[in-house]
Amino acid sequence: MAPYQLPSPLSSARGQSLLGCPLCGFTHAAVPLAQGQRATCVRCGTLLCARGRLGPHAPAAFALAGLLLAWPALSLPFITVAKFGNFRPTWLHTGAEGLWNGGMPVLGTWVLTCGILAPLLLLGLLAALLAGDTRGAPDLHRQLLRLARSLAHWAMPEVHLLAVLVAMIKLGALVDVFIGAGFWCYAAMSLMLVLAWRSFGFEPSVSTTDGRRDPAP
Amino acid sequence: MSPSADPDPRQFGRPLAFALAAAVMMVPANVLPVLRTRVMGEARTDTIFSGIVALWDDGLWGIAAIVFVASILIPVLKLLGIAWLLREARVHARLRARRDTRLYAILDFIGRWSMLDVFLVAFLAGAVQFGALASVEPRAGIVAFAAVVVLTVLATDSFQPHWLWPDAHPPASPGRPATAPSRS
Numbered sequence: 001m002a003p004y005q006l007p008s009p010l011s012s013a014r015g016q017s018l019l020g021c022p023l024c025g026f027t028h029a030a031v032p033l034a035q036g037q038r039a040t041c042v043r044c045g046t047l048l049c050a051r052g053r054l055g056p057h058a059p060a061a062f063a064l065a066g067l068l069l070a071w072p073a074l075s076l077p078f079i080t081v082a083k084f085g086n087f088r089p090t091w092l093h094t095g096a097e098g099l100w101n102g103g104m105p106v107l108g109t110w111v112l113t114c115g116i117l118a119p120l121l122l123l124g125l126l127a128a129l130l131a132g133d134t135r136g137a138p139d140l141h142r143q144l145l146r147l148a149r150s151l152a153h154w155a156m157p158e159v160h161l162l163a164v165l166v167a168m169i170k171l172g173a174l175v176d177v178f179i180g181a182g183f184w185c186y187a188a189m190s191l192m193l194v195l196a197w198r199s200f201g202f203e204p205s206v207s208t209t210d211g212r213r214d215p216a217p
Numbered sequence: 218m219s220p221s222a223d224p225d226p227r228q229f230g231r232p233l234a235f236a237l238a239a240a241v242m243m244v245p246a247n248v249l250p251v252l253r254t255r256v257m258g259e260a261r262t263d264t265i266f267s268g269i270v271a272l273w274d275d276g277l278w279g280i281a282a283i284v285f286v287a288s289i290l291i292p293v294l295k296l297l298g299i300a301w302l303l304r305e306a307r308v309h310a311r312l313r314a315r316r317d318t319r320l321y322a323i324l325d326f327i328g329r330w331s332m333l334d335v336f337l338v339a340f341l342a343g344a345v346q347f348g349a350l351a352s353v354e355p356r357a358g359i360v361a362f363a364a365v366v367v368l369t370v371l372a373t374d375s376f377q378p379h380w381l382w383p384d385a386h387p388p389a390s391p392g393r394p395a396t397a398p399s400r401s
């Protein structure tokens with residue numbers, strides 16, 4: 001997954017739309033893109049814009065699907081571990097709870113934030129930005145975009161998933177491990193978030209009004 | 218927003234401060250234990266490195282390699298990379314600007330994967346709670362390690378890659394078209 005940056009339309013000179021490269025800052029004239037095409041910075045090669053093959057409604061569909069998957073991901077058993085016939089089901093939040101119970105409430109909250117809260121809020125924000133058209137209220141739109149970018153730095157469901165997979169293999173020698181439905185829902189939710197964020201940002205139809213960089217979710 | 222050709226050296230202070238703080242926190246993160254495991258009354262504590270060695274000794278080479286890359290290689294590479302980029306921005310190494318911008322994009326992308334070890338310890342501490350049979354407890358090293366991850370992310374975030382380039386927005390430039398659209 002390549003890092004994702006939003007291009008920043010700077011201003012309109014004589015009706016011509018300008019795009020600033022989010023990395024090197026070089027200014028470009030906007031070019032019309034057909035589906036499946038992408039435009040890159042002439043100076044540093046950074047991807048500026050790409051029009052997805054799935055059409056303009058794809059980001060909203062991905063975001064809504066991610067939100068729908070969040071409920072089963074949170075409420076269904078995540079991983080069940082067993083030792084000598086003692087079964088212990090765990091939930092998505094069990095890791096954060098383990099740190100809390102281990103006397104590390106701040107780190108527990110941080111893990112909860114990066115693994116659950118930030119991804120959920122980001123999905124909600126994307127859905128709000130895409131489904132409810134906030135471009136009529138530019139200040140609100142700008143604030144929501146800025147919040148989405150800040151959240152995207154710390155929304156790390158894909159890293160969380162890899163860590164759980166590593167933990168399951170590590171635990172294989174110690175206890176028996178069973179994957180629950182909550183795990184698959186969380187994996188699907190993470191995929192929806194990545195797809196929504198990528199297609200959201202690269203769609204040239206999405207207008208932005210400042211030039212901050214964006215992290216990869 | 219019109220970054221000048223020569224960025225104010227004082228702007229480098231923030232990424233430098235975050236990177237130095239991360240470098241300092243790497244000492245407790247790697248020296249202190251991150252995990253204590255008890256199985257059938259037998260206890261062992263692991264640092265990040267001894268945990269990787271244990272995975273390797275158990276024959277889980279792939280997993281050991283993943284944890285090594287995420288927990289040791291990436292934080293070190295990020296710190297070295299940020300130090301290099303700050304030097305490049307300071308000496309105005311314009312000829313290498315394109316390559317340095319790619320390096321910045323890579324550093325920006327890889328940083329989040331260091332959180333792997335924090336999620337790993339959290340999951341183990343939450344899931345393995347079988348009383349006297351088997352239990353896992355987090356230890357202070359993991360807090361220091363989480364601080365390293367956050368500080369390195371903040372360091373790359375506060376570094377502005379346009380510092381690597383000459384004047385980013387030439388005055389009165391009508392803008393050049395982006396490269397001819399290509400099929401993705």
Ligand SMILES: [Zn+2]
Nearest residue numbers: 021024041044
């Ligand atoms: Zn560029």
